Amino acid sequence: MRLLIATDAWRPQVNGVVRSLEHMAEEAPRFGAEVVFLTPERFRSFPMPTYPEIRLSLVGRGAVSRILDEVKPTHVHIATEGPIGLATRLACARQERAFTTSYHTRFPEYVAARTAIPEAWSYRALRRFHRGARAMMVSTPSLERELSGRGFRNIMRWTRGVDTALFRPRNERVLDMAAPVFLYVGRVAVEKNLEAFLGLDLPGTKVVVGDGPARAALEGKYPEARFLGTLSGEDLARVYASADVFVFPSLTDTFGIVLIEALASGLPIAAFPVTGPLDVVGSSGCGVLKADLREAALEALAIPKDRCRAYGETFTWQESARQFFSNIETAHAAC
Structure with missing residues (x-):
């Protein structure tokens, strides 16, 4: 298999889409696959309005057609x-090439949070986009059920993994802060609902790792919280291991x-009972999912770290890649 993956999300962005695709490329040889990426690095781009960290490429069907002819995936x-x-x-439609897609991001909700565009309009556009795919991959059962109810078809499951050698419990605590430490890691943007966390009356310290367009405003509004910016690799792993609840x-x-x-990393989860946490945490006993996020955070303090670690070890990038490449082969075999 010579697989071309087309993605608008790419380095230097730090997000789940980029990490997932990078791990698929690393695991590809194990499954007899070679991966070639088509990313914004090949094209001129401009910053996305209201979210300059994301750049939008200036690219047309003709340029991609030439790359497809060159790469011969x-x-x-x-x-x-x-x-x-x-x-x-x-370009694939023009060349009558089969393709698969994946659904990573709730763009309708993100767009609605920033503009007056109704979610229904965005979902209509997304249905048209994914309709021509041999399969659309989603990460969880809850998302599959939701999108099926919205009229999406040909859905296949693709889970995610974690580097358990990097993300692990550690004896050292690099965060010299009042305990307990409640940690958030991710984009600092309006769609992440961070104020629901930062506004909580909790003991100890709230820590935010990540960057984004809402950071300056949130730092000013919540001066008692610690904003560490974007971290990766060992620096990020040590911060996870120094916290008490995620x-x-x-x-x-x-x-x-x-x-x-x-x-x-051994951290219990506190979250709302919604898609994502419901599927990842579920009935594992490794988190508390409640509409009252403060109660969830406080109750999560009692969850043993070794239980969380053992459950975290069940998510592997090898299994994620097995599903991913199997889905692509199955979908194309149906052509």
Whole structure:
């Protein structure tokens, strides 16, 4: 298999889409696959309005058609619904190439949070985008049920994994702060519902790792919280291992790789009972999911770290890659 993956999300962005795709490329040889990426690095781009950290590529169907002719992939996967994803979809349709897609991000909710565009309009556009795919991959059963109810078809499951050698419990605590430490990791943006966490009356210290367009305003509004900016690798892993509870206030994430990074680090989860936490935490006993996030955070303090670690170890990138490449082969075999 020579797989071309078209994605608008790419380095230097730090998010679950980028991490997932990078791990698929690392695992590809194990499954007899070679991965070639079509990313914003190939094109001129401009910053996305209201979210300059994300750049939108200036790309058309013709440019992608030429790249397809050059790369000669046996399979094509479109990971995002941005300019590169759309151009690749159009090029595949023109060349009568089969392709698969994946649904990573709740763009309708994100767009509605920033503009007056109704969610229904965005979902209509997304249905059209994914309709031509041989399969659309989603990360959880809850998301599959929700999107099926919205008229999406040909859905296949693709779970996520975690590097359990990097994200693990550690004896050292690099956070010299009042305990207990309640941690959030992710984008600092309006759609992440961070104020639901930062506004809680909790003992100890609230810590935010990540960056985004809402950071300056939130730092000013919540001076008692500690904002550490974007961290990665060992620096990020040591912070996870130094915290006591991972608080996930998002109502819109489709999975939340940070959830399983936290679990692998021995952290219990406090979150709302919504898609993502419901699927990842479920009935594992490794988190508290409640409409009252403060109660969830306080109750999560009693959950044993070794239980969380053991559960976190069940999410592997090898299994994620097995599902991913199997889905692509199965979908293309049906052509």
